[in-house]
Amino acid sequence: MSSPTPPSRRPAWAGRNYTLLTAAAVITGIGHSGAMIAAAFAVLQSGGDGTDVGLVAAARTVPLVAFLLVGGAVADRLPRHRVMVTANAATCVSQGAFAVLVLSGDPQLWQMALLSALGGTGQAFFAPAAEGMVLSSVSGEQAGRAFAFFRMGMNGSNIGGAALGGALVATVGPGWVLAIDAVAFALAGGLRAFLDVSHIPERQQGGGLLHDLRDGWREVIGRPWLWSIVGQFAVINAVIAAAEAVYGPLVARDHLGGAGPWGLALAAFGAGTVCGALLMTRWKPDRILLAGTLGVFPLALPSAALAVPLPAPALTGVMLVAGVAVEVFAVTWMMALHQEIPEDKLSRVSSYDWFGSVAMVPVATALAGPAADAFGRTAALWGCSVLVVLLTAAVLTVPDVRNLRRRPDTGSEPARAKDGPAGATEPCAAPADR
Template identity: 75%
Template sequence: MTSPTDAGLRRARRPAWAGRNYTLLTAAAIATNLGSQGALIASAFAVLESGGDAGDVGLVAAARTIPLVLFLLVGGALADRLPRHRVMVAANTLNCLSQAAFAALVLTGDPLLWQMMALAALGGTGHAFFSPASEGMLMSSVSGEQAGRAFALYRMSMHGAGIGGAALGGALIAVLGPGWVLAIDSAAFLVAGSLRAFLDVSHIPARAPGGGMLADLRDGWREFVGRPWLWTIVVQFAVVNAVVVAAEAVYGPLVARDELGGAGPWGLALAAFGAGTVGGALVMMRWKPRRLLLAGTLCVFPLALPSAGLAVPLPAVGLALVMFLTGLSVEVFGVSWMTALHQEIPEEKLSRVSAYDMLGSIGMIPVATALAGPAESAFGRSTALWGCSALIVLLTAAVLTVPDVRRLTRRRTSKTERASVAPAAAAAVSADAESAVGRPG
């Protein structure tokens, strides 16, 4: 039996900012990332083993992405209207059931393409409702000066679980087949949903009756466009994410095949990127830059390096080093971005604002990946890759001309204290703090 002294020692060893909700959210995120990263690989192999080709793999991936784009804003409004943990549990339940059905189809026979597309669409729908609720719940679970450290540890846990999940999933597909990996992902959603069911939302103020879903979306939109630092960075990353994905998902494997000797060097580069994100999270657990968005935006410039490295192309070791630096830099931006949202956005609007952020971050990715092939044919692969790098540099430099991006500072006020400050006054506080010296994905 555990004594009160033992329990007290365990509580003492846990940092004050790692409260019950934060611990549950982190544990659940580890579970889902362990399962989901392997499941992404498994779904592609399930399509191929059923007789499909690369085009069919793309159709299943598109079937997952389309409902994510369609329902993301609705999910954000719903998460700000209902208790967020209930939305998260319902979405996890949908993902659990859809992956279980996908696994059963693969294990019991030859699944048809339309069946796999339908189940992938259900998974994307669950993700659309889950993500804004999860973002809002995470941000409401931490407060004070240690918020950045909490976000860094959370992201490091997610990235570490994703790296491990991809490696474990690939190994299990080779040994057991894709069906069992999909079944494991279903079980991971069950575990995660069970953990999230125990989240405590008693500290979150009750939602005031609103004027309906459209009114909620308009309110979130006003919050979004009323902050220049917010919408300009989201617009920036709409393009940045699109060209990064096009370069790495389309051109990267082609360069590896034609110039680097096969898939091995590209796999090494992607692994180095994952290691870099973990390293970046470790850095942000100790570093708390005063000018959040300035530090974060400066760290977006290295995202231009992988496209340039592929255009040259660099040898495998050089490309891996570039990808490691990119992973580290993008994590500095990611933690800074989450800390800024946590500090500046009222708690009751977090999920809606996060939904607009996420929609901007993914909205142009299908367009960019679709245009990658024609761009290579028209301009050549090297020129297209240099174009990707140039877009990232130009857009990031443009964002730095926005005064709020340069001036927004880390504040020490609590969540409750700053929630009572009107947006215009909050901006004035930020500007005044900077007077002495002068986003999404």
Template identity: 70%
Template sequence: MTPTTSRPPRLRFRFPDWAGRNFRLLAAAAFVTNLGTSGAVVASAFAVLRAGGDATDVGLVAAARTVPLVVFLLVGGAVADRLPRHRVMVAANCLNAVSQGVFALLVISGEARIWQMAVLAALGGTGTAFFAPANEGMLLSTVDGAHAGRAFAVFRLGVNGANVGGAALAGALIALVGPGWVLAVDAACFALAASLRALLRVTRTAAAATPGGGLLRDLHDGWREFASRRWLWGIVVQFSVVNAVMVAAEAVYGPLVSQAELGGAGPWGAALAAFGVGNILGGFLMLRWRPRRILLAGTLCVFPFALPAVALALVLPVPLLAATMLVAGLSIEVFGVTWMLALRQEIPEDKLSRVAAYDWFGSVSMIPLGTALAGPAAGAFGLTGALWGCAGLAVLLTGAVLLAPEVRDLRRKDTTAEVAGGGPAPVVQPIPNDPPGGSGEGTASLS
């Protein structure tokens, strides 16, 4: 008799129960989008310089992307709550794919002009203004309350990993093939992300904005929802200033200190990479940590966000500067996850995108002003004084937010029955897992 041999059991990878089909599609699309976009930010600056532009022109093209983002954000939030969110996201991705594709063709052909780049950047910013609120509303309503913290941490891990990897790849590709091809890759990433998001299955949309009320009524309802929660508008006001001063420190003061005191661009690049690594470590931390007072824990973790400005003001050695950047990246990622948890459990699902739009508006609207005033502030107070001012404003406003009892006392709710102020679970439910037990861009703003 021939002896029989038993085959070893075949291993089969299974997604956790909370990672439903919609969540997986959102996470994959966000990874693809951010992989391309993080490289395109670097490539667009080099494209402007290779077209004969100077630092002012680089700033002009960057501002051309930011201005329509600020202008159309609130409209984008209202549209995302009125129409199926995944369709708004797909349309916005298509606009970004086309604008970046044309941008790439002009750069590759050597025919790009500064005004053309500015117009195409403005189209990209418009697409982002409609995409960001729809994406945040869709993501927040796709996971159940019991697993939301872990899901958001996983989502942000993918986004942060893509940002770090995309920026690193872009530097190498620009040197090898030029910035135009990096922009072409970004356009292809947007097209692929649109295809993934088109596969989202939504059982029922949140588009129940007041019938016949019109866009202005939708915006008013969103504002009322936003303004009625002191913890919400307080933290958004906090980050409108914190983001502005920290971006000024990173984009303006960091390179200046590094060039004058630390040995050039290399050390500052290493410090920025350490910040990205900190983001990733913070994501891993939030896979395990489940703080009960979510906003208290998150807001306390904003204080270390001021450390890089302090390190630059003191001109610490590069290893210590990198260490402060890593701690800042880790701590602000903790805030990011707890903030998403708070929005997910406290805001009614049909108003998520409008509230997210006000959040985004507050988070980005002051950044152009902060970077514009960075130079005059350094001239008036000195570079060291301006850096201490950035750190002091961040600490002062964070401490002020903690005075609000709503921030200190808001607690995690772990069941879907407890979300949105005790109301019903979100109407956009995760699609059931494909087999039993089977089966996400930054966005985000910091606040």
């Protein structure tokens, strides 16, 4: 008699690709969140000031925005895991060279900016390919739980990586933290090289890159729930970034007792994202985008708390609630993309989503200072909160946002293709039938 097959230690929904992707995301999250701190301190230790830190950060953001759409088209044209591995290799090289420069003791500002730009370019190609790969790695009714666990691992590693990176920068210096990040990307790239893409249909190579970009645009613009939420977060991400990156430290300095309370508040937000992901492993909302969009309203609270300003303990509580809420949106958003977007267009749609999310952030952070000078810091913070509330309320007027329901067989056909022109959606049932 044959011996019984030993039970798998993984849940049924955590397949090979999902496990590899989650492990790789945790590894890079630990390395890269610490490296972001290390890069800033590397600039400062080389004699730079706050403006120089901003220039190095902008050098990463500009190519990220510039190449995102191209990255999405490439990821839908080539095997996604190869795009991811190549992008990881580019980031490994850029971070390794950055580490060598810092450890050598004489890094130049232009060199650090150039290497940051290389890392940003790699991220532009990696992000759409990675999101498409994650969305296609799960199937069945447990897709939402899978996405929640993925994000919980990613958020947890970012929190731990930032704490570890900060400690290591203080003890061994930023150069070694950058070197650790390079090793992390090498390890993650090695894991991603073993991804199985045999279940993904071979891409049709008709048309060129511009054709693919137009095709992705039609897919976005043909779905009101998609383009309305992407537009919403283009502004919301920008004003939140301005509040947290510019106004938050100033309020902390003037009213909360300095950097310590502000750092605790940011840590509470990170802890909230982990709690939110844990919540979404249990909760399966029927109207997925309605639940997610309602979770966006609490994102107005941190700016309002800074405008008052609330005492540090109350601000920490507000940030915790906001972290939970944003993760409710993030998981339901992944569920909607997974359920509604054809597999062969996932990366292109993700690239438009990413583009909307980051394109206005540099503009908002650059204008935050002049806005505070013109209207006052308190008024600018209240303006951030009002924009979050108004835009979220406006999105709720879109019928597809209110009525899009989770299908019981969500993701059971991850490589499906829809009939009809790009962007066409299936007819919506009457509300009573949904």
